[in-house]
Amino acid sequence: MKKKVLLMGASGSGKTSMRSLIFSNNPASSTARLGATIDVEQNHVRFLGDLILNLWDCGGQDAFMDSYLTTQRSTIFQHVGVMIYVFDAETREMNKDLEYYRDCLDSLTQYSPEAAVFLLVHKMDLVQEPKTTMFEKKREEVQKASGDVIITVFGTSIYDESLYRAWSSIVHTLIPNAAVLNKHLNIVAAACSATEVILFERTTFLVIATSTASSSLPASASTTSSPSSISSPTYTSSPPSPLDPHQMHPKRYERTSELIKAFKWSCSRVREEFHSLELDMYDFTAVLDEMTRNTYVMVVVHDPTIETAAIRLNIRMARKKFE
Numbered sequence: 001m002k003k004k005v006l007l008m009g010a011s012g013s014g015k016t017s018m019r020s021l022i023f024s025n026n027p028a029s030s031t032a033r034l035g036a037t038i039d040v041e042q043n044h045v046r047f048l049g050d051l052i053l054n055l056w057d058c059g060g061q062d063a064f065m066d067s068y069l070t071t072q073r074s075t076i077f078q079h080v081g082v083m084i085y086v087f088d089a090e091t092r093e094m095n096k097d098l099e100y101y102r103d104c105l106d107s108l109t110q111y112s113p114e115a116a117v118f119l120l121v122h123k124m125d126l127v128q129e130p131k132t133t134m135f136e137k138k139r140e141e142v143q144k145a146s147g148d149v150i151i152t153v154f155g156t157s158i159y160d161e162s163l164y165r166a167w168s169s170i171v172h173t174l175i176p177n178a179a180v181l182n183k184h185l186n187i188v189a190a191a192c193s194a195t196e197v198i199l200f201e202r203t204t205f206l207v208i209a210t211s212t213a214s215s216s217l218p219a220s221a222s223t224t225s226s227p228s229s230i231s232s233p234t235y236t237s238s239p240p241s242p243l244d245p246h247q248m249h250p251k252r253y254e255r256t257s258e259l260i261k262a263f264k265w266s267c268s269r270v271r272e273e274f275h276s277l278e279l280d281m282y283d284f285t286a287v288l289d290e291m292t293r294n295t296y297v298m299v300v301v302h303d304p305t306i307e308t309a310a311i312r313l314n315i316r317m318a319r320k321k322f323e
């Protein structure tokens, strides 16, 4: 199954940078060297078994935008699963950006009325005024420009986990059997007496599903049924709390992904392939192991009487359900 994802927005708003971070695992510092995208750059990313993301990074210079909205209109906007529209938080041309956005939205609703729309207020790290106030202002502005179309807005930056969080949510909505995955993870969690079980995509380490579905991904907010409900800004940070069964760290997925990706990278530097990991901490144990060809699973257990060998066995037994 192929899902077309349009990545649009003004030139320099940060589209190619986020693609480079999320899908090629490049560091944020390397994005300063990126040149402007000429026309559309297409990428195919095999995500889960048979789910392929067909990512269209649409260069944002005016001449290209004008062409997407005229001669290339049907090619660009048909068969779209998701449109991600990126706004530079510090843009000096918000009116122009909104005008292009409205035109793109009109084309999208004409050619792909079922497509989900995500808006990213990006480069939040550059915002000087209180970030939440500024985000709220932008959110209202883009909501107004969207009319009756259901949208989900995130505040993001390549310099913290907000970008990863937003993309996890977006990708989560593209997974056709997400509810089934949640159910299976719940069964694994019960079998392992686990506090939580998390499924990660193999290359990007984006969170695909978790056993604690209701409290986990902000994706639940994106499946909104009313135009007025937009997800809360992921940019505003909650105070850190220890990882325990009752009060889990709000950024635990993002931090875990970051650490594992760094570890995988270190392994590749010494030409060692990364397969699995066991963490034995003071008050919990975590086992990370391959689930399928495209996923890793992490099982977090707070019960010291549970052996990691038993967790691994449960993972092995569960594999068939996830393939």
Ligand code: GTP
Binding pocket: 009, 010, 011, 012, 013, 014, 015, 016, 017, 018, 031, 032, 033, 034, 035, 036, 037, 038, 058, 059, 060, 061, 122, 123, 124, 125, 126, 156, 157, 158, 159
């Ligand atoms: P076009 O290809 O012309 O459409 O531009 P683009 O939207 O792909 O922009 P690109 O990704 O090339 O980024 C432009 C610049 O923004 C680069 O110098 C990035 O380093 C910078 N940038 C991207 N994301 C962020 C961010 O979150 N914060 C800050 N401060 N800079 C960012």
